[in-house]
Amino acid sequence: MSLQNSKSAFSRWLDVMFRYRKHSGSWAWILHRLTGLGLTAYILLHIVALTGLLKGEAAFNEEMRLFSSPVFLFGEWLLGALVMFHAINGVRIVLIDFGNGARYHKQILIFVYIFSVIIVAGMGYLIFRHI
């Protein structure tokens, strides 16, 4: 089925990946995928972390103290950047698929980037002002 020529499937995939000319929509697609994969990994972690509630008050509050240390706050901000881009670009995808967004998808994308940067900057202020 696959693997008809001497190159491995993976290196052919890399070839295609780098050779394809990428327009703005391609970058949005790539970013949406990567952020989505990251967020899926995170939600699994998040579910596991919150099972700490079952260990009782002292253990859970100790866990939360760890999560409010500067390193974790920076992680919270980074994660927020992934979430915000994925959510805002997700709205763009819904507009393209369900609405009339295909006509304006490039303009919407510019709005997505600007809006994401503003929200992430605002979130940085809200998170780091308490340090």
Add this chain to the structure above:
Amino acid sequence: MTTKIFKFEGARNSGAKSWYMQRITGIILVIVLIGHYILMHATPDTGHTYRAVMERLHQPVWKVIDLTFVTLGLWHGLNGLWSVIRDYEMRAWLTIFIYTIIVIAAVVFWFLGLNTILSF
């Protein structure tokens, strides 16, 4: 071309339902997410202590919100992962293996989340 592996799947189950549900769950998740971010990330004072979480978790409304968030979030994430996997042509056994892992992960993590929420 992974669809060729699942020969029993006709055009009726080509992934159109997953595509549609990915958008519907996405819309709901964005709405719940706004509330989640205002509550949990805008200020460090609201609701991070055990006591505050317990106060919320003892109200049925919050239980429903949390269950919705866990269920839809997991489904959206793992369905997204599966649709990324589907884009690549792989050997049949590998595709089926990955699919099995995703389904098992979905069940295990869903029960972990459910167990945490419904224990209180």
